[in-house]
Amino acid sequence: MWQKSIGGSGEDGLFQTIALPEQSIVLGGHTASSISDNITVPGYGDIDYWLVKLAPENLSTSDNPLNPYSFYPNPTTESVTLRFETLQEEITITVYNQLSQKTQEMHFTNSESIPFSLNGDPGVYFVKIKTGHDTESSIKVIKK
Structure with a gap:
């Protein structure tokens, strides 16, 4: 299980979620947020549209120093x-x-x-x- 926050402090909306064969997920939505949280650039109008591709992280034990x-x-x-x-x-x-x-x-x-x-x-x-x-x-x- 994993958690990911996307968006800013204003009005944000998710319109579409698409699961891809390689286990990635594409999200499509809009934002009216100014620079805040995950929004790092100013908007280009009243409402901006976005696409985000999320890929699964590989599970690994090499990052855990307690495992020999x-x-x-x-x-x-x-x-x-x-x-x-x-x-x-x-x-x-x-x-x-x-x-x-x-x-x-x-x-x-x-x-x-x-x-x-x-x-x-x-x-x-x-x-x-x-x-x-x-x-x-x-x-x-x-x-x-």
Whole structure:
């Protein structure tokens, strides 16, 4: 879930929303706002019209310093890679679907990089990673 504010402090209106195949969204509307909030240039008349294209952000673990690993690509079409900063003696990867049903469980030893496929239909999955140090974390993965 994400949130985005568009517009100014005056009257703004949204007339059209179009979902594009690459998962972007195009918004069309008008504004009577002066420079304020997201409005950074003065208007060209009483009412100005605008188009805004919003693209989804890729989910990533590399920006989180608390995770000693990276997980990519996310979103994915099928295969993902889990890469640790150091060699891990024991790793358990458990995948759950959006109904919290376990769809996969995999065990690895002495690994630093683990490529694997997400089984199942496109949707949202939660990957739980547990290392031999009893460290657990979860990642939300989107499968296209």
